[in-house]
Amino acid sequence: MQRLLVIAGALALAVPVYAADLNAPLVDKPTLGSEISRGFHAAYQCGDSDPLTSSTCIFDTSAAEQQRRTNYQPFQLGLFFGALVHFDSQHQTDLSLTDNYVAQDREPLVACEAHSMFVVYRSLQAKLGVTDAQVLLVTELTGKVSVESMQHWATYMSPKCPQ
DSSP states (O other), rough: OOOHHHEEEEEEEEOOOOOHHHHHOOOOOOOOOHHHHHHHHGGGGOOOHHHHHHHHHHHHHHHHHHHOOOOHHHHHHHHHHHHHHHHHHHHHHHHOTTTOOHHHHHHHHHHHHHHHHHHHHHHHHHHHHHOOHHHHHTTTTTTTTTHHHHHHHHHOOSSOOOO
């Protein structure tokens, strides 16, 4: 019993004398880089093998962020870059699965979605004045996303996108 009282007394001494002010505002100072990274990671919540489901999720996430914040473009830059990376990876995989009719049927739609994500990404990138190298750095993809892949989507001429 005495041990219990000693332990309880020691714990009481460890409690701070002043409690936190529950009405104090939270200090949230996002940076351009942290918002790009946050958007990039949000894109992976939308990853799905069905390209239309993924694309719908990306655009829904983008719309929700526009409602939440006034300065949403850095988040969107990361979001659409993350979606581009996802669709590019899926596109490369589908192209390599030549014997898989599901992948071959899906590939034109995946390519179309990748290209549309690239167009939005480039538009936001121009508005924010951010380079590919900076985006790769904050998303920790330096050396993992090829320059050739980015050049491919820059020059991709989409046939009529399947519906």
